Amino acid sequence: MNSPAELKYSATHEWIREDGDTCLIGITDYAQDQLGSLVFVNLPMEGDELTAGEAFCDVESVKAVSDVIAPVSGTVTEVNEELADAPEKLNEDPYGAWICRVENCSFDHELMDAEAYAAFCEKEHE
């Protein structure tokens, strides 16, 4: 599984990209692979307050609906609306298909770097 070095990762398989004062959030390659082909994304709304460790969005595959857990706390300033009509982008390009942009981020949850995350997935897969 691919996990880019510049990102941070949560144990619930979300990634965080720091972008100036804000962060972009998405789901990892491992997550999309485990979920299978996604058919629907229930996106957050601009202005939503995220609490690290709580669900802020859900994604649906043919098999099941799964929560996406906020890896950081903060306020949603922008949502990738494109995903509403094209949920397959989360499968095709998991690190390009960000779900939302968050400001005033507080990193109150433990996150992993790419190396630790790759090892974590390896262990989970066994």
Added chain:
Amino acid sequence: MKLLFEKSKPGTGNQYIPACDTPEYALDASFLREEEAALPEISENDLSRHYSALEKRSYGVNDGFYPLGSCTMKYNPKINEAAAALEGFTDIHPLQPADTVSGCRKVLDMTKQYLCTITGMDAMTLAPAAGAHGEFTGMMLIRKYHEMRGDMKRRKVIVPDSSHGTNPATGTMNGMKVVSIPSTPEGYVDLEKLRQAVDDETAGLMLTNPNTLGLFDRNICEITKIVHEAGGLCYYDGANMNPIMGIVRPGDMGFDCIHLNLHKTFSTPHGGGGPGAGAVGCKQFLAEYLPWDLEETENSCGKVRSYHGSFLVIVKALAYILSLGKEGIPASAAASVLNANYFKALLSEKYTMANPGFCMHEFVMTLEKEHKEHGFSALDIAKGLLDNGIHPPTMYFPLIVHEALMAEPTETESRQTLEEAAKIFLDLYDEAMKDPESMQHRPQSTVIGRPDEVLAARKPVLRWKKEEKDEG
């Protein structure tokens, strides 16, 4: 196969619909549609053939083995139909004077009384139209109970991670916050996690027992005690009532309210869109909050359905209860457990069980290893079963088991059927091990082959649209 709309020929007429024999009412123009509804026109003969053709293409309990887990696809005895077809039950109206339908009222009262006896509840409503509707009604009682006590902060509903998806949905639809707690590795409620989860905001717990893995939780009295001590109430999801009816009662396990799927446990037909019936029972202290049917009652949680519910379904359930009787009901429950364990033992020869040992009415297999190491999945086995005239088990549920197949044979299958079906399961497994690639082309013999489920979910075509003739 063409749709009725595509078969429609204007001018064929719908003569089998009699002429209107009441004065026409001139509806205000603002309520009228601007163009005529695009209704099909088809002769009675062609219409009849259309539905016969649809019937031949469908598969039901009457066609063959249907081990769909958590759905209790038992045989529906014909005596139920005979009872429900009696004129005194069919040619009535819910608003006719009560003294002219005393037999029907007796059916409702008797059914409530028997269901209370079977579940250990004190009061019952038969209004809800189906299982999820019953859950919703049951949780309305719990919400109302807290509100009437002025305890407005109790908005948290606890569900185990193996729960039916309708449980969290019910909590959410009732304006509550759903908290999911993980199960123990053996699949039971984790008592420590439950103790940590309950507090003064807990409205209640929603639970099935036996649970979705087909296991009876022996800690059930401790579980309901923990919730009660925190001030919450306990809701019993009756989806898995079949193996315990007449043997143990949710009321004795500490549950305060329950729903029953009459269309599962009490043998009324289902799987074709209904109607179902989701009776809701409760202990005496919740009875005043039950929904009302004809006349509004003061503290009722409201009205959940028109009149008395799916009346003829209730007649069928009562016919079932009366034909089985006091001895037959526990015997039926015991047979469902025996059948599930026999079927489980037969399949254990090749299939890996999510939980070894005895089960109740259903069990879960996992094809995780086969999927990783041999390249075939639970879906492939399910599709292969279709070619062999068996309705597949429930797939990919519960979510805590990967590549899951969940089978519930029910008590109405003979030993011979179980053995024949087991052979098909085992042969299919061998075939998949030998040639996993070929499994991806299953089924071959059904009307519809392997639909593109992803495309169907992403771009669903949900309704027929009339062709726009004017547009070139």
